[in-house]
Amino acid sequence: MTSQPAAPERQRDAERTKAEILEVARQEFARHGYAGARVDEIAARMRTTKRMIYYYFGSKEQLYIAVLEKAYAEVRETERVIEVEHLAPVAAIRALAELTFDHHDLHQDFIKLVAIENIHQAEHIRKSQALANLGTPVLDLISRILDAGMASGDFVTEADAIDVHMLISSFCFFRVANQHTFGALFGRDMTAPEHRARLRAMVGDMVVAYLRGADI
Amino acid sequence: MTSQPAAPERQRDAERTKAEILEVARQEFARHGYAGARVDEIAARMRTTKRMIYYYFGSKEQLYIAVLEKAYAEVRETERVIEVEHLAPVAAIRALAELTFDHHDLHQDFIKLVAIENIHQAEHIRKSQALANLGTPVLDLISRILDAGMASGDFVTEADAIDVHMLISSFCFFRVANQHTFGALFGRDMTAPEHRARLRAMVGDMVVAYLRGADI
Amino acid sequence: MTSQPAAPERQRDAERTKAEILEVARQEFARHGYAGARVDEIAARMRTTKRMIYYYFGSKEQLYIAVLEKAYAEVRETERVIEVEHLAPVAAIRALAELTFDHHDLHQDFIKLVAIENIHQAEHIRKSQALANLGTPVLDLISRILDAGMASGDFVTEADAIDVHMLISSFCFFRVANQHTFGALFGRDMTAPEHRARLRAMVGDMVVAYLRGADI
C-alpha cells in the first residue's frame, strides 16, 4: 500500500503464506496419510483460504511433494552439521548413531512422512527432482569412518556403508514409526522419556558391537 | 436329500466368500493405505459384489480391522512354530532373528499393514479385542533365551526382552517397509535377492554381537 | 411330522407366525414411520426369518397395509362393545367421549399408525378393501344420541354427527399423537398419569358444553 517497498513486502507475505501452508500441510499429511489428509482441513487451520493452496501449489499432490521436499531438506541440513571427522572411529560411529537417534526423536513428522511415502512406493519422491541422490553425503561419511576403523584395527567386521546406514536408521526409525502398534501389543511406549537414554545408548552399543564383531 | 450334507456346503461357500474378500482387501489396503483403499475396487477384483462386503463386515473400517486381525493371527501362528528351546543361547537368538527376517521377507503385506496402522496411531488395533496382548508369547521366548545366555556366560550385556525384540524387529521391518524410499535415495533395493543372504546373516550377527557386548 | 393332525398344527403355527410378524411390524412401523421402518429389523426381532415376511405378506407395503387393517379392526371391535343406548343423551355423549379417550390412551400405536398414514395421504387405506366405510357405525351412534338430545331439549346446538365425532376425536387424538412436540415446547407430558383424569373429564365437559350451547 505504501509507495516504495510494495513488491518486496508482497513477496515476503507470499513466502510467509507458503511457509504457513507447508507447515500445516506437513502436520495434516503426517497425521492422516496422503489419501486421508483433507485439503479443506488444511485450509481451515490457517488464516488464508483454500484457494491459496491451489494458487501456490497447484494440487494436493504437488503440495504433498513440496512438504516432502522441505522435510528432506531439513534432514540433510542437520546431517551436514555433523562433525565426526576429528573423532576416533569408534567414537565417530557412535556419535553418528546417537545423532541419528536424536534427529529421529526430534522430527517425528518426518518419520511419518517417510512411512507414508513408502506405502505409496515412493512414487512422489521419484517425481521430485529435488530429492534425487539426497543420500550420498551420509554414505560418504560412513565410508570414511569404516575405512578408518578397519585401518586402525578397531573394526573387524567387513561392512558396507549402506548396510551400516540401514542398521542405524532401522533402529531409530522403528522406535518412532512403530511406537503405536508396539505400544498396543507390548504395553510399552518406546518414545516415552524414561526409555530415551537407554535406547539411545543401545543403538550406539549395537553398531559398535557389530563392527567390532570379533569371533561371533 | 443327496448323500452330501447341504448346510455345510453353504457354510463353506460363505467362509470361502469371506476369506476371498479378506484376501483381496488385504492387498488393496496394503497397497493404498486405509483411506486410499476403495471398497469398489475390492469388489471389482472378486466374483462377489460390493454388497457382500457390507453383508459380512459391516463397514470399510470393520473390514480393515478384520484384515489386520487375520494378518496378526498368521504372524503369531508362525512364531508358535519356532522351536528354539533345545538350542544353545547364541544359536537360539540367532535362529529367532533369522526366522523373524524370513517371516518379514515372506509377509510384506503384513509389514505394510502395520506401517499403515501406525500412521493411524493404532486406533484400529486398540478397537479390536482379538489383538490385545498378542505380543506376550515372543517376549516369553526371548526372556528364556536371555536368562539362559546370562547363566551360561554366553551373554554379557544386561538386556530387556522387549528391547531385544525391538532390536531384531526394527532391522527386519525397516528393510521391507522402507525399501522404496531407501531405494530411491540410495539406489539399492534392500529386498532384492542378491542382498538377502547377507542381510539375513547381518541381523543374527548384530544381535549376537550386541548381547555378547564385551568391552565396548 | 406325526401321522394325524399334521395339517391343522401347521395351520395353527402359520397363523401364530403371521400374528407375530404383524405384532412386531406394528411396533416397528409405529415407531419409525413407513419409510423409516426396516424389514430387516422386523425380522431380527422375531424367531422367524425375513423370508417368512415375504412368504406371508409379499412386500413391505402389503405388510404395512395388513398392520393397518388389523389395527382398525381392533378399534371397531372396541367401539362395537360400547353400549350407550340405554343412557340419557348427556350421559351418552359423555360416555362416548370418555370411551374414546380411554381407547386412544390404550392404543397409542394405533394413533401413530393413523398419523403416519395421513402423512402418506391415506394412500394405503384407499388401497385396502377391508378399510372402506369403516366409519359408519360410530356415526350412527352419534346421530341417534344427537337426535335424542335435541328431542329431549338437552341439546340446543344444531350439530352434525361427523363434526361431533371430529370434535371428540381431535382432543383425544392430539393428546397422544402430539405428546412429544407438545412436551418439548410446553414442558408438560399430556399423557402422564397425573393429567389423565383431568383431561378425560375435560373432553366430556367440552362436548356437553358445546352441545348445550345456549346463548353463546
Add this chain to the structure above:
Amino acid sequence: MTSQPAAPERQRDAERTKAEILEVARQEFARHGYAGARVDEIAARMRTTKRMIYYYFGSKEQLYIAVLEKAYAEVRETERVIEVEHLAPVAAIRALAELTFDHHDLHQDFIKLVAIENIHQAEHIRKSQALANLGTPVLDLISRILDAGMASGDFVTEADAIDVHMLISSFCFFRVANQHTFGALFGRDMTAPEHRARLRAMVGDMVVAYLRGADI
C-alpha cells in the same frame, strides 16, 4: 468496480440459495416424512445441485432441523401479531381460536412437519437450541384472557392455560393433519372450502361454551 457493492450481492445469492433449499425441502419432508424424503429429489427440484445442500446444511438431518426451525419461527411470528388485549374475554378467546384455525388452515406443511416430528418422538426439536421454550408467549396470552374472564364473571370453568391451548390446537390441528384418513373413512374432506366457515365458528363456540361451563 461498479457502483453496486459486490460482496452483498454474493451474500444475497447465498441467502437466496439457502432459502430456496429450505422451501423445497419443506415441501419434500412434509410430503414424504423424514425417512421418505430424498435429498436427490430436493436437489432435482431446484436450480442448485445436491452438493449445495451439504455445503450449507451439512446433512439431511440438519437440513430437516433447519426446516423445522424456520416453520416454527413463522408460526410464532404469526402469533406475535395477534392483538387480543383490547377485546373482552369472550371475544378474545374466540379470536385466538379463529386465528389458530386460520393459521393451521394456511400452513398445512407446518402441520405435517409437526406430525412427522411426533412420529420421531420430537428428537430433532430437542436437538435444536432455537426451538427451546418457544411455547411461552401464547401461554401468557391465554393466561391473561382466562384471568380477565374469571374476574369479569364471563368464564366459570377453572381452566389451565396449557389445557386450553391444547383444546384449541387439537381441533385445528386434527382437521388438517387427519384430513386424509378422515376423508377415507367418513367420506368428507374437512379441509374443503364448504366446511371451512362452519368449522371455524365451531372451534370458537366450543371453547367459549367450555369456559362458560355453567351447570354441566
Add this chain to the structure above:
DNA sequence: GATGAATGAGAATTCATTCAT
C-alpha cells in the same frame, strides 16, 4: 414351510478442484 446367502438399485455423503467477483 424354512433358512442363510446373495444382490441390484439407489441413497447419503465426501472431496479435490474451479469460478465469479
Add this chain to the structure above:
DNA sequence: GATGAATGAATTCTCATTCAT
C-alpha cells in the same frame, strides 16, 4: 493476491427383495 460460492465425480453405505438348498 484474495475470497466465498459452487460443483462433478466419486465413495461409502443401505434397503427391499430374491435365490439356492
